[in-house]
Amino acid sequence: MAEQLEHEAWRGNTGGNAWMHRTLIKSFGFMNLRFVYLGMAIFAIPFYMIFAHKGYISMYHYFRQRRGYGVWKSFRYVYLNHYRFGQIVLDRFAMFAGRKFQIDVDGNDQFEDLMDGEQGFMVLSSHVGNYELAGYTFKARKKRFNALVFSGEAQDVMEERNKQLSKNNIRLVPASSDMSHIFVMNDALASGEIVSIPGDRIFGSPRYVECDFLGSKARFPLGPFVLALQRNVPTLAIFVMKASPYRYQAYVRRIQADDRKYTGRNDRAANLAQHFAREIEQVLEKYPEQWFNFYEFWNYDTEQ
Structure with missing residues (x-):
């Protein structure tokens, strides 16, 4: 239960008020993105590292315990992690202002094959990289894209996001405490x-499943994987990782349960979740600083 509360307590909403957001969007019409990054690195990141202490500590545990870095390297990567997250938040506002990024896709054929088929399919996201850019990259040409989003985001950010993503046939579905969003997704x-x-x-x-993840057990939600199996639909994992100031690298991976080894629905769902966890591990091997779950993901395993 503590793990569930920890997951629900952290929403990752965008800081600042509506005026700040509008000003930021307008500024990207003429400001150099690298200059904005520099100002963030000097002023904003130290502020957040000092006052958002809970997120700072959880990231330190991630680098120290899960990646096995030394003390000083862990501190350095905590700063890099906050800087990269800040870049990604700024990139979202830059996209609202019409800025373009180069996005190279590894595995795009898997997405296009499912798009051209008659059957619906699921896409699993995670809090690594900048998944929101998938909405600007993968065109929902023949099938509407229904994206589940958590509540708590600033209203003006949600309005701008809806406006931009609706152009690509994407509908944002807010998660609700009464779980009614499950019926929307099922339909x-x-x-x-x-x-x-x-x-x-x-x-x-x-409901959750424990997966082997970065050398320890971590809890993943069972629901998305059960839904995929109940509807018997193909499932993809998509990651969009920041590679340079103006370039992203996207990865599309098919995940499947081992039906020969697992027959029960929950066992197959657990196997599907484990496959998903392995895909996240592989991406984080290349981009270790782009893990953006700013809470104790392994909160029952906080050894120093």
């Missing part, structure tokens, strides 16, 4: 549409 899959759900965040239902 979308039954209609042959695409459903996108975070696969690393426990919300609402306490």
Whole structure:
């Protein structure tokens, strides 16, 4: 239960007020992005590291315990992690202002094959990299893209996000405490549409599965994986990672349960979740600083 509460307590909403957000969007019409990054690195990041102490400590544990870094390297990577996250937040506002980024896709054929098929399919996201850019990259040409989003984001940010993403046939579905969003997602899959759900965040239902993840057990939500198996739809994992100031690298990976080894639905769902966890591990091997779950993901394993 403590793990569920920890997952639900951290939403990752964008800081600042509506005026600040509008000003930031307008400024990207003429300001150099690298200059904005520099100001953030000097002023904003130290502020957040000092006053957002809980997120700072959880990231230190991630680098120290899960990645096995030394003390000083862990501190350095905590700063890099906050800096990279700040870049990604700024990039989202830059996209609202019309800025373009180069996005190279590894495995795009898997997405296009499912897009051209008659069956609906699921896309699992995670809090690594900048998944939101997937909405600008992968075009929902023939099937509507239904993306589950957590509540708590600033209203003006949600309005701008809705405006931009709706151009690509994407519908944002807010997660609700009464779990009614599950019916929306189920109906979308039954209609042959695409459903996108975070696969690393426990919300609402306490059901979870423990997966081997970065050398320890971590809890992943069971619901998304059970839904994929109930509807018997193909499942993809998509990661969009920041590679340089103006370039992102996207990865599309098919995940499947081992039906020969596992026959029960929950066992197959657990195996599907483990496959997803392995895909996250592989991406984090290349981009260790782009893990953005700013709480104790392994909160029952906080050895120093």
